[in-house]
């Protein structure tokens with residue numbers, strides 16, 4: 475049997491160090507899923523660098539690496555190091571695909587797009603010594619045969635309580651800045667509900683009851699989403715997922731979410747300025763409907779994590795305060811802010827390139843706290859400073875008290891209290907100007 479080592483590369487700090495949290499609360503399904511694709515012919519070891527160091531001397535026939543955003547330079551150094559030890563290296567994933575020309579000089583092969591259906595030919599070629607530079611599908615493959623991820627390879631002592639499950643891949647909305655909706659051709663593919671339930675049941679049999687759906691937009695096809703929720707109802711799990719701001723328009727759907735164990739949703743609000751939404755290709759949503767959406771979820775005990783991108787063209791130095799007050803007034807439990815990153819292959823990247831607004835700052839700057847383009851309504855410094863100030867103010871003690879503690883108690887009050895601990899931790903990070911990962 476071939477031996478394969480699969481590595482998820484972490485991001486480096488300014489001094490080249492890798493910050494390793496004591497526990498990975500959330501993780502992706504990439505490694506366990508890839509492990510399942512390789513397993514029929516290989517003995518697989520997976521290493522998430524956020525949880526353990528890279529074992530450079532591990533004896534294996536192939537090293538597979540996956541990475542996101544600012545981890546690219548480190549991933550390339552890791553690839554070089556394995557190749558220097560005589561190990562062939564294959565890379566894959568959204569970032570590797572978007573930046574293929576930067577990755578190819580450092581690897582033996584690159585899988586662009588989904589690996590489903592490409593692992594067999596890759597292994598055949600590896601055994602024959604004829605690895606190709608690029609493996610890719612003409613059209614994204616269906617997910618009918620998606621295997622059960624190798625959850626057994628993940629150490630629950632280091633990871634969790636949330637375990638990742640994938641139901642769908644891709645999103646058809648096509649926000650101008652989103653890497654994955656363009657990566658998957660603005661098309662959503664769905665796993666059969668039976669396969670999703672199989673994955674969840676495999677986790678339940680390991681005593682895991684908390685599920686993170688890693689899907690870009692699991693709510694897109696409402697019929698499918700409802701069917702999935704019906705199947706979850708009897709399974710006694712707690713789940714969280716990405717959702718869009720229109721999710722609570724239909725109150726019966728919100729009821730079903732609560733009844734199926736929905737604990738929280740991450741909503742891509744992106745902005746509180748309607749012109750920005752239009753600019754980002756999300757004009758079908760209305761910022762004016764955000765408060766009602768939050769209220770409907772809140773009264774059902776579903777917490778909201780608001781996700782925002784900063785630096786859209788209608789953002790000004792006043793935007794940070796507007797977002798903060800929206801979050802305070804609506805008592806939103808958590809929020810993640812991200813300065814826009816123009817990823818190659820997205821309309822945002824194309825437009826900024828045409829307008830001469832891209833800054834040549836290197837990949838290690840492609841993090842949530844860096845402006846790698848010239849914003850329209852403020853300077854890059856103002857954007858970066860505004861990012862930290864917003865983070866610090868939102869997670870300040872006063873804000874936590876107003877949003878989570880000194881609120882009129884309802885029957886879900888106690889369920890929200892664990893969010894206080896998460897808020898305090900984020901506040902501690904913000905005061906040190908440190909990103910979560």
Ligand code: B12
Pocket residue numbers: 482483484485500501502503504507508522524537538539540541542543544545564565566567568569572585587588589590638640644652653654655688689690817840841842909911
């Ligand atoms: C879960 C998740 C996380 C988790 C867990 C990460 C982890 N360590 O596992 C957390 C929250 C930690 C995280 C963090 C970040 N993430 Co993230 N994350 C995701 C998310 C939602 C799901 C990943 C997943 O499980 N996908 C399902 C699997 C099955 O699909 P897949 O990974 O694409 O893999 C398939 C193929 O791509 C291919 N493939 C992938 N890798 C490889 C490797 C080899 C060798 C081969 C052969 C094939 C292959 O085969 C797989 C099967 O077909 C994706 C969005 C998405 N839908 O993918 C964003 C996403 C990958 N993240 C992204 C980003 C930007 C980040 C952050 C940089 C955000 C930040 N804070 O700044 C950080 C960086 C973390 C780090 N230090 O590296 C972006 C990447 C965009 C880009 N161009 O770089 C994405 C695409 C989100 C988006 N829409 O923009 N993330």
